[in-house]
Amino acid sequence: MAEVKEYWRWKEYNWKNPDINWQDAAVITAGIDVGSVSSQAVIMCDGELYAFSNMRTGSDSPNSALNAINWAMADTGLTQKNIHFTVGTGYGRVNVPFADRAITEIACHARGANYMYGPTVRTILDMGGQDCKAIHCNEKGKVISFIMNDKCAAGTGRGMEVFANLLGVSIEEVGERSLQVDEEPGPVSSTCVVFAKTEATGLLRSGWSTEKVLAAYCSAMAHRVVSLLERIGMEEDFAITGGIAKNVGVVSRLEKELGVKALKTRHDTQIAGAIGGALFAKALVEKGKK
């Protein structure tokens, strides 16, 4: 039987900061973001990013959380006993057995984006695995307003994974390939991923190139989340978090529709929620909550 290539599969990895020795830290905190598609664990030493892991969420949320923290701690000498406070966040936040507190991903993404992009960020679009959130925050990363759509997979990372597999294009190349068109096609009309997939199949049969279909889907995704942003209003500076922030095809079309440029960051956009969780944990330690 021929091997089935998983085009949707993105890179799972861990990282540690070589410039920080955790043994010198007064407060070590962790944020565990168990999302519907991916899980991240972030460890911070005195509010500075020390280590993280980014991996696929399995069918068992507690196990995913444990795997994520263990991978983040790998080769560091750290154990869970050294971590003063852990915040669980994301879709599976109540299923992080070792968390001291659960905080919504909305509050954590706002706090995390404030750390990653700086205090000028006012509007955050989190394009997650199976939901999409638009958040307004103040200069301290506190949420001012939010809106979330988790009923429909259109405009989410999972939707993009489905398209990567359908078209046989690696998920990491989808954005670039979608920009390789002479003329921008109209967006696919279907708002549902299942029907959009059917529509895309029809377009391929009618002679559209893979790039053109990808362009139409990236455009539809951008258009869909813009309407969510319009409901709460757009205020600059603007930042995008989540896996879709790595897709230049969606980001550039979003920027065009909104008429604003999204801020850039040196951090992995998928760890925003976990960073926020670790920062909340630090604040809670300082408040004497543990």
Next chain:
Amino acid sequence: MIANYGYKDGSGDFFISIDTDKCIACEDKPCLEACPIKILEKFADDYDDEVVGVKEEHRKKIKYSCAECKPASGERNLACQKVCQPGAIEHSW
């Protein structure tokens, strides 16, 4: 904070917006009892403020949960809004 609970799908936008800055000031929170379906609940938010929100189990079917107060005929009797003295509750549809 303006918290929007609900969803957007092919048939429209269905959100209940709660201004938690106004909600905090209301001690009695009569909206909880006024809602005939009891879709609202009191909880401590991420910033430890006691506020009202839409229960998780109603967020993805809010159009249907609220149908008793907003029938298809268009007649509206929004009990939650009527009793909310600070004017913290709004409906998008």
